[in-house]
Amino acid sequence: MQHQPLDLNDRSAFAGFFDQYKDRVYNTCLSYLQSTEDAEEIAQDVFIQVFQSASRFQGESSVSTWVYRITVNKCLDALRTRQRKKRMQKLVSLFRSDSGELQVDIPDFHHPGVQLENKERAVVLFAAINQLPETQKTAFILSQVEGLPQREIAEVMKISEKATESLLQRAKAGLRKIIVSRLPKESKLYVV
């Protein structure tokens, strides 16, 4: 792969780079965090990290892969932080009688890019994606939301294409189980 130096040290270079990758980064963050506020915050962190690391980028992967990798890592860190806070709050509430309501789980997420006829079904799907293990979640989001080919997903995740395929299959199987468990009882009559 031909190494292209990444010089983002002046405003116009950085702005040009931002313009090229802003939607990819933001959309990925949105799919992980399922909150526009959190997605914007993490997207900012991603571009700051990109700026700080640009001089160290050696061209061992494509720029796109590198940016996705930073985005995925930042999103997973944010999700872990969120989980820790949730666990702490639950722990505190056990010991405090005046703790009031627990923090509400994130509300139903409506992705703005979903086709109109799929909006309600996509809400259920994103709730299910939220429950997947990290690697399956990553593979599914990069494949189904970002539309990346398996080859590129494998590069982002630093795994083989075969491992990516396996993750996607397991993600879909996991999602089916979660979706079935969340469907109203009458719908389960249709389960074969």
Place this chain on the structure above:
Amino acid sequence: MNDKTEEILTSLEGITRAPAPPFLLTRIMSKLDPALKLAAPALVRWVLAGSLFLIAANVVMVISHRKQASSAGIESEAHTYQLY
């Protein structure tokens, strides 16, 4: 196969990317501002550093030369009038 489940599972077909918020770049720039303001191409930084070094070296040499010239002048005068 559960039709409803599969419909949910395929509900992201045709999904388009959500556009980034309009002020995202402004917010990032304000966080990076000091770094971006100071940054200049590497060559410019090296030339500037070299120039500053030469100027500083010249200033030191001039000051040093003046001190020597000054003390040499005093010694010469003292010698002329046999003041030592």
